[in-house]
Amino acid sequence: MTLLAVEGLNKAFGGVVAARDVTFALSAGEMLAIIGPNGAGKSTTFNMVGGQLRPDTGRVVLAGQDITGQPPRQVCRMGVGRTFQVAQTFLSMSVVGNVQMALIAHHGRTRDMVADAARLYRDDALALLARVGMEGEADRPIGELAYGDVKRVELAIALAAAPRLLLMDEPTAGMAPRERAALMQLTADIARGGGIGVLFTEHDMDAVFAHADRILVLVRGEVIAEGTPEEVRANPEVQRVYLGTSGHKAALRARRAAHG
Amino acid sequence: MDVGFIVVQSLSGLASASALFIIASGLTLVFGVTRIVNFAHGSFYMLGAYIAVTVVPWLLEIDRSPTLFFTGVLISAIAVGVLGVLMELLLLRRLYKVPELFQLLATFGVVLMVQDAVLKIWGPVDIPGPRAPGLRHGVEILGQRFPAYELFLIVIGPAVLGLLWLLMHRTRFGILIRAATRDREMVGALGVNQAMLFTGTLFLGAALAGLGGALQIPRVSASSQMDLSIITEAFVVTVIGGMGSVPGAFLAAVLIGQLQAFGVLVFPKITLVLVFLLMAAVLVVKPWGLLGRPEAAAGRAALPEGILAVRGFGRVEKLIAGLAIAAMLAVPVFGDAYTVKVATEVLIFALAAFSLNFLVGNGGIVSFGHAAYFGLGAYAAGLLVTKGGLPMEPALLAAPIAGGLFAALFGFFVVRLSGIYLAMLTLAFAQIAYAVCFQWVEVTGGDNGVVGVWPSAWAASRQVYHYVVAACAILAIIALRRVVYAPFGATLRAARDSEQRADAIGIDVRTHRWLAFTLAGGAAGLAGGLYAFSKGSIDPTLLAIPLSVDFLAMILLGGIQTVMGAVAGAAAFHTIKDIFMPLTDFWRFLLGASIIALVLVFPRGLAGAFAGWRA
Ligand SMILES: Nc1ncnc2c1ncn2[C@@H]1O[C@H](COP(=O)(O)OP(=O)(O)O)[C@@H](O)[C@H]1O
């Protein structure tokens, strides 16, 4: 079943066309990777789906409902959680406080002026942190964590809204290689286990080819190829324009890893 | 209304616009390069006028020629430019990296110091200036007489605009100014001597303010109130035009000049309200002003960190809070009348400061006009008692409602902005409220205000009224503190830490900020109502900028990063003020210097020091 349908999105910043007629679809439980060189328009596409940017033309349809141009808070309430290319968290709060805040918002209690916020949804928040392996750090200030751990907490924050769709813009940027693999595996498990669709961008080809069900290749705002990892890998234009030889090697490595 | 009259009215609007533009262009240039909104710009204007009324008559003694008149004007401008250089070297240089709130407060510290310095040097009496030789006559325009000097002013504004354009496009210095206004990093990367650029810009900006002041002397006397009245207008011009944009400032000055020239015919009393409406309309449609650029203002957060992790009271804190409350309740039993009065005021200001830090520290909403809601609460209560004939109890109920309603009205616009624009809009709203109370003499009593705001008979004694205040203020602080710890308070902190993340988890940031602004306005209104009855009178100083700055100084002194710091800051500030103000003629000078010292060496305040000691 189609969870997210993106139809003919266009976005230009002044003279720069950041997205041109971007079209794709994503089903529940599927992991779709968008790859492309820097400045290809990946973040722009994410932001148009997440509501941070309004597309010039085109439609974003989530589970049959048109959400084009809705603000992020509305998109969130429709069941979309996201992480940002540069992690966005509440720096004055503890790790668990960040997740509790997301739960408070999810349950519509943000205008409650009486309850004790520190006690609210603490157990649920700890459970979410356990899912991303961060329960041990729950009461530390989030500013003290290593960047890789912040990214995990961000995933827990995104999951607090019980999303149907996760948007993850470069989830492993700035992480050590081993952390990367672990986070992508975690994301894949969560997505497949919960039937959550995941749209992600990634520079690490190993991660992409190991976990993506399908790949979308974006170059200068245009989708130049789309398909399964095998199809994309075999696509001569992709090899020429983007993957080059290093990408090809990564693909081979990933296949070897996947098939022993 | 005949054509001649309309033309003359429009011309006088243009003359005011010219004068306003010259001043505002300096403010906007300095902001563009340094990203500092310089409150002391109004002081430079005032100094320009004072120096001119000293120098020009002295030159005219030699020869009553236009050349010497304008030589004197230029000397004044250059002298003020040199003072601007001094300010850059001694103060601003240390401020470029600190949060905007601290920059605003520190430059306001300079305003306070200059005010006392001017009084010391030139005395309290206004000094009229000489008229300009050669431009003393009137000119006949369509059957109306129009002063030649005003015509001259009309020419001088565009002339300054043209000269600035040449400077910005034809000289290396000017091209660097434009580059810095557009992109700070680029200038740094080019290896330009930034220090020289900044110092030079301060010279230019201050000299323009000085020129504006010196050119005013044939029209208005030099007075020690010139600084704050002009700075508000200059703020409004730069905000409407777009911070950092000189052509924007010109456009805005012309618009405002015309609006005031014709507005005065329709609504003689409330031209300021029209100006404000224009500003609100512009900011809603174009939040960065007519010709402004978003990056210029949205560069830095207003605060790097506000209230950090909110923790419940430990045993030591509980003990201190209990002792403080007990002491406040014991004052009427043991203290003399004077101590009771001071203690009552401390409680009132503690509530006002707490409500301000609810916005600033907890919400990252830097309000520079919080006294507006305090004052409006006081006026609501005072007018209901004196003019409405109501007793104290319902009037005290009306005070927070009035504060809250006006905060809701103004806040609707305020929360659409952020950072420095937000701070300036809160200031502008406060000035509007001040102007209405000041000008609407029939209702508000104007400058003198209204006397006879006394409590009901049962609460008439100082002691009993102290308990009334204690009950209201302590309960309100406890309630507001509860909100800080509640989901609503946490949501405000979340939006302050990362607006983007807050939005992405489903929070409607703007609505929550608006509610917070309203709530804080209500609390400040209650404090204002309590204050009116403790003084027995109301007057416009209750809404004026200096009181807003006092509130900010209280939370700064107490420590913005902590929940209860505001209360400690209010107590310390008010006690110090009460002890030292009667002892010195230089209270403002001391206060200004203390604010600057706090910002530079003690930015975490008393509670910050306490937390450091506990840790
Ligand atoms: N807010 C913006 N204003 C102007 N140009 C932008 C903005 N956001 C992105 N761009 C431009 O759009 C293009 C695509 O950027 P982006 O979506 O961030 O690429 P990616 O995430 O694939 O690296 C780039 O050329 C970038 O400079």
Ligand SMILES: [Mg+2]
């Ligand atoms: Mg990107």
